[in-house]
Amino acid sequence: MGTGLNPSYFIGLSAALFAIGMYGALSKRNIISVLISIELMLCAVNINLVAFNKFLTPDAFLGQIFAIFIITVAAAEVGLGLALIIAISRRRETNNLDDLNWLRW
Amino acid sequence: MNIDFSLITTEIALAILGLAIFTLGLIIPRSARKGLGNIALLGLIIVLGIAVYSWPNQGETLGGMYIVDHFSSFFKIVGLVAAILVVFGFRRYVAANVGNYLEYYSTIVFATLGMIVMISAGDFITLYLGLELMTISFIVLVAFRSFDVKSLEAGIKYLLLAGMSSAVLLYGLSLVYGATGTILFAEVAQSIIDGSGGLLLIIGLVMLIAGLGFKVSAAPFHMWSPDVYEGAPTSVTAFLATGSKAASFAILIRVFVGSLTGIQEHWVMLVAVLAALSMLIGNLIAIPQTNIKRMLAYSSVAQAGYIMVGIVAASQSGVKGVMFYSFIYVFATMGAFTVVAAVYNKIKSDEIADYAGLAQRAPLAATVLLVCMLSMAGIPLLAGFVGKFYLFMAIVDGYMWLVLLGLIMSMVSVYYYLRVVLVMFRDDPVDPTPLKMETSVTITLLIALGVTVFLGIYPGPLSEIANTAAQSFFTP
Numbered sequence: 001m002g003t004g005l006n007p008s009y010f011i012g013l014s015a016a017l018f019a020i021g022m023y024g025a026l027s028k029r030n031i032i033s034v035l036i037s038i039e040l041m042l043c044a045v046n047i048n049l050v051a052f053n054k055f056l057t058p059d060a061f062l063g064q065i066f067a068i069f070i071i072t073v074a075a076a077e078v079g080l081g082l083a084l085i086i087a088i089s090r091r092r093e094t095n096n097l098d099d100l101n102w103l104r105w
Numbered sequence: 106m107n108i109d110f111s112l113i114t115t116e117i118a119l120a121i122l123g124l125a126i127f128t129l130g131l132i133i134p135r136s137a138r139k140g141l142g143n144i145a146l147l148g149l150i151i152v153l154g155i156a157v158y159s160w161p162n163q164g165e166t167l168g169g170m171y172i173v174d175h176f177s178s179f180f181k182i183v184g185l186v187a188a189i190l191v192v193f194g195f196r197r198y199v200a201a202n203v204g205n206y207l208e209y210y211s212t213i214v215f216a217t218l219g220m221i222v223m224i225s226a227g228d229f230i231t232l233y234l235g236l237e238l239m240t241i242s243f244i245v246l247v248a249f250r251s252f253d254v255k256s257l258e259a260g261i262k263y264l265l266l267a268g269m270s271s272a273v274l275l276y277g278l279s280l281v282y283g284a285t286g287t288i289l290f291a292e293v294a295q296s297i298i299d300g301s302g303g304l305l306l307i308i309g310l311v312m313l314i315a316g317l318g319f320k321v322s323a324a325p326f327h328m329w330s331p332d333v334y335e336g337a338p339t340s341v342t343a344f345l346a347t348g349s350k351a352a353s354f355a356i357l358i359r360v361f362v363g364s365l366t367g368i369q370e371h372w373v374m375l376v377a378v379l380a381a382l383s384m385l386i387g388n389l390i391a392i393p394q395t396n397i398k399r400m401l402a403y404s405s406v407a408q409a410g411y412i413m414v415g416i417v418a419a420s421q422s423g424v425k426g427v428m429f430y431s432f433i434y435v436f437a438t439m440g441a442f443t444v445v446a447a448v449y450n451k452i453k454s455d456e457i458a459d460y461a462g463l464a465q466r467a468p469l470a471a472t473v474l475l476v477c478m479l480s481m482a483g484i485p486l487l488a489g490f491v492g493k494f495y496l497f498m499a500i501v502d503g504y505m506w507l508v509l510l511g512l513i514m515s516m517v518s519v520y521y522y523l524r525v526v527l528v529m530f531r532d533d534p535v536d537p538t539p540l541k542m543e544t545s546v547t548i549t550l551l552i553a554l555g556v557t558v559f560l561g562i563y564p565g566p567l568s569e570i571a572n573t574a575a576q577s578f579f580t581p
Contacts, residue, residue: 007283011283011305014279018272018276021272022269025265025269031261031265034265035265035268038265038268038269038272041269041272041273041276042272042275044272044276045272045275045276045278045279048276048279048280048283049279049282052279052282052283052286056282056283056286057286057287062282062287062288063279063282065230066229066230066233066279066282066288069230069233069234070233070275073233073234073237073241076237076241077237077241077264077268077271080241080244080245080264081261081264081265081268084244084248084257084260084261084264085261087248087251087257088254088257088258088261091254091257092254
């Protein structure tokens with residue numbers, strides 16, 4: 001490789017990103033912020049996959065392909081999430097999780 | 106790469122069915138859309154026929170990414186049966202409370218397709234795609250009553266928590282990939298035997314348990330299930346409680362018993378603790394519930410605990426127990442939820458107190474609810490007893506504490522199930538007019554009742570089939 005990089009940098013970066021995303025998803029009260037935090041967690045996964053692919057199986061693009069699938073599915077999920085947010089805000093005029101109390105958490 | 110299409114006939118048929126329903130719904134006039142349910146039903150029965158017919162087919166296709174064995178065929182049949190009962194038994198409920206939208210039935214078919222792909226997954230990508238196809242379809246279905254804030258709220262809660270759990274699961278998968286350098290289950294198993302492992306694999310393992318534990322709603326990852334079960338249309342709740350759960354157990358077994366056996370000592374205790382927690386929390390919190398859908402949600406958390414016992418065993422008898430229990434669980438749960446939906450259709454309430462005198466108003470519904478609940482509680486001569494017997498027999502040496510806990514918690518569950526029964530049979534109805542059930546509901550109830558009683562008395566044939574299937578899982 002010759003760049004002096006080793007996998008632990010990437011694992012560290014993705015672990016940090018994952019932890020930030022997890023914290024955001026659990027602490028934020030705005031639905032859109034929670035969605036963004038979940039995206040952050042998925043980005044951490046993608047970094048992991050691409051880095052492992054580079055270091056472990058540089059000939060077979062297993063991690064890269066997996067990452068592309070994750071990006072695609074995540075886009076579908078966010079699209080669905082935004083549709084639901086629009087439907088809710090039309091009825092409740094809110095996008096705050098604390099206001100969603102028709103059911104008990 | 107050679108693709109053996111004969112192995113994936115069921116999936117192809119199901120995908121065609123889903124697309125056909127969708128296209129047909131767009132072509133026909135709006136008033137004719139209520140017939141889509143019948144087409145979906147017919148199509149699903151044909152697909153079930155194909156799945157049963159292709160039982161002898163075994164093998165791997167797409168370079169090991171797709172595994173077809175008796176184990177996956179068994180769970181496919183379970184999932185398809187659940188889908189058929191959902192489409193058949195809830196027709197009137199859907200027409201009255203959800204609306205005859207063309208998307209409803211095609212989304213049910215696609216959710217079933219997701220389950221079936223996930224059950225047959227041979228690598229992480231197929232697992233993830235099947236899982237997400239199922240989950241996204243279910244989010245749409247949960248939020249289908251878009252005029253009802255409860256349904257929307259349940260949908261967004263399911264979306265956020267499912268998204269989070271998928272992220273955790275994926276992170277776990279990426280770490281397992283990092284530790285072993287492969288994404289195929291079979292190669293992961295081989296690589297662990299060859300000595301790859303270490304911290305990455307263990308962390309990945311824990312995250313896999315958390316992510317998949319969410320899908321089967323095992324405690325402490327069960328928080329979503331009561332809310333989503335209550336807010337979703339009852340038909341979707343029933344499907345979520347049966348099909349989605351059975352498919353998730355199938356993949357849980359595939360990943361842990363099939364692929365991560367080499368580091369069994371690291372996860373068996375964790376799964377055992379999850380099973381114990383699910384039994385405790387599910388059964389204890391079910392006691393004070395006043396809404397029957399919430400109560401059944403907590404009871405399904407407890408059921409997940411019982412089923413996980415079979416994974417703790419990690420043996421052929423354990424896997425057989427899981428398969429047998431999943432099958433009877435589908436019928437018992439479907440029977441209970443069909444009653445809930447049919448009663449809701451008449452009296453517009455899910456509160457247990459409003460079930461007063463149901464035995465006089467709708468004797469068949471009350472009897473089926475009684476039998477299904479007693480079966481879930483594990484009363485002898487009903488199928489649930491046999492299922493629990495197989496599950497707990499598998500771990501009787503080694504995990505005696507779990508067996509004892511399971512027995513105690515089964516007794517606790519009798520208490521809250523019988524509370525409902527008491528309300529139905531002892532109390533006098535406020536309004537004694539009989540509730541007339543539709544033919545489709547009656548037939549579904551009779552099927553659920555018949556299977557639950559029949560398999561309790563004569564479990565031999567199904568047990569034999571489950572045994573063969575479990576055998577094919579261990580010796581491909």
